[in-house]
Amino acid sequence: MAKVYIDKDATLDPIKDKTIAVLGYGSQGRAWALNLRDSGLKVLVGLEREGNSWKVAESDGFNPMHTEDAVKNSDIVIFLVPDMVQRYVYRERVVPYLRDGMDLVFAHGFNIHYKLIEPPKTVDVYMIAPKGPGPIVREYFAKGGGVPALVAVHQNYSGKAFEKALAIAKALGATRAGVIETTFKEETETDLFGEQVDLVGGITQLMRTAFQVLVEAGYQPEIAYYETINEMKMIVDLIYEKGFTGMLKAVSETAKYGGFTAGKYVINEDVKKRMKEVLDRIRSGKFAEEWIEEYNKGAPTLVNGMKEVENSLEEQVGRQIREISLRGKPKS
Ligand SMILES: NC(=O)c1ccc[n+]([C@@H]2O[C@H](COP(=O)([O-])OP(=O)(O)OC[C@H]3O[C@@H](n4cnc5c(N)ncnc54)[C@H](O)[C@@H]3O)[C@@H](O)[C@H]2O)c1
Ligand SMILES: CC(C)(O)[C@@H](O)C(=O)O
Ligand SMILES: [Mg+2]
Numbered sequence: 001m002a003k004v005y006i007d008k009d010a011t012l013d014p015i016k017d018k019t020i021a022v023l024g025y026g027s028q029g030r031a032w033a034l035n036l037r038d039s040g041l042k043v044l045v046g047l048e049r050e051g052n053s054w055k056v057a058e059s060d061g062f063n064p065m066h067t068e069d070a071v072k073n074s075d076i077v078i079f080l081v082p083d084m085v086q087r088y089v090y091r092e093r094v095v096p097y098l099r100d101g102m103d104l105v106f107a108h109g110f111n112i113h114y115k116l117i118e119p120p121k122t123v124d125v126y127m128i129a130p131k132g133p134g135p136i137v138r139e140y141f142a143k144g145g146g147v148p149a150l151v152a153v154h155q156n157y158s159g160k161a162f163e164k165a166l167a168i169a170k171a172l173g174a175t176r177a178g179v180i181e182t183t184f185k186e187e188t189e190t191d192l193f194g195e196q197v198d199l200v201g202g203i204t205q206l207m208r209t210a211f212q213v214l215v216e217a218g219y220q221p222e223i224a225y226y227e228t229i230n231e232m233k234m235i236v237d238l239i240y241e242k243g244f245t246g247m248l249k250a251v252s253e254t255a256k257y258g259g260f261t262a263g264k265y266v267i268n269e270d271v272k273k274r275m276k277e278v279l280d281r282i283r284s285g286k287f288a289e290e291w292i293e294e295y296n297k298g299a300p301t302l303v304n305g306m307k308e309v310e311n312s313l314e315e316q317v318g319r320q321i322r323e324i325s326l327r328g329k330p331k332s
């Protein structure tokens, strides 16, 4: 079993007198800036332009500044702009002001692992990768908890990079849960794999396809939504809290029998083979190449994918069903 670092294994001491620049104020940026500030650290928010993120940061009580000003005035620079934007921000806004002994920090290993950013040897490079979406990182912290994270060191110029990574993980709330050490390679490849075949790609496609099968067979879309999409949260919550065994104990014997048989029929060896192909594509760097090319073309697959989802029947029905089910959700 990997060593799990918890609150008592980490101290804020190595970073308590440092100034931290959080670049980007989106999903993770907002969570990190707020959690680190609430943990008593000095945080500057650096942004490219005075747009929406700027307004949100101001309404959260920050005085956002242009990226280069945040970099000039900080010791630790945290990259929380989108992965495809990081190398431009690094090249244009960070490199000109980079001083020996500064820290470059990431929430995902993509740019370092695929060598889109190649920092000089005279800085520390490390990562704290929360294993959950940004708004949850903030929500759990604000309620006294924390989302688990992975930490990794790529360059240890100061000799203190790991301790600083743990300190940031603590300030983020991650050591309230538990933190495990990894490498940039392992985090990058597993994170991409998980979000592609399972968390974002696989689960979404599984739910939507099941919904479509029921609707095409003539069942009411609302009933199909309850069955194939809405109830997923309750099943996943049971797995999250009690494991697969706990979930299986909570469902009927009929569901267990049908699940064991049909589950393996649908998600079969062929699907596993294709998952392995997806992993190979990530490991070989082909996915990274393709994503960079797609981004450089204006990310049409992303734009069209978002439109297609937003306009889909399941999303329209979902808006109505979510109102109903959120009304019944216990208030906490
Ligand atoms: N979203 C998550 O929950 C999550 C989880 C773990 C790790 N990560 C990692 O965290 C990092 C940040 O991801 P995110 O999803 O929080 O980002 P995001 O897409 O939410 O980032 C938005 C921020 O970046 C700024 N931004 C967007 N385009 C820009 C551009 N062209 N130039 C400059 N700034 C721009 C926006 O104004 C905003 O402040 C990534 O490395 C990602 O892989 C994200
Ligand atoms: C939240 C996720 C999917 O775990 C993260 O990896 C991301 O890229 O947004
Ligand atoms: Mg990811």
Ligand SMILES: [Mg+2]
Residues within 6 Å of the ligand: 130, 131, 132, 191, 195
């Ligand atoms: Mg992830």
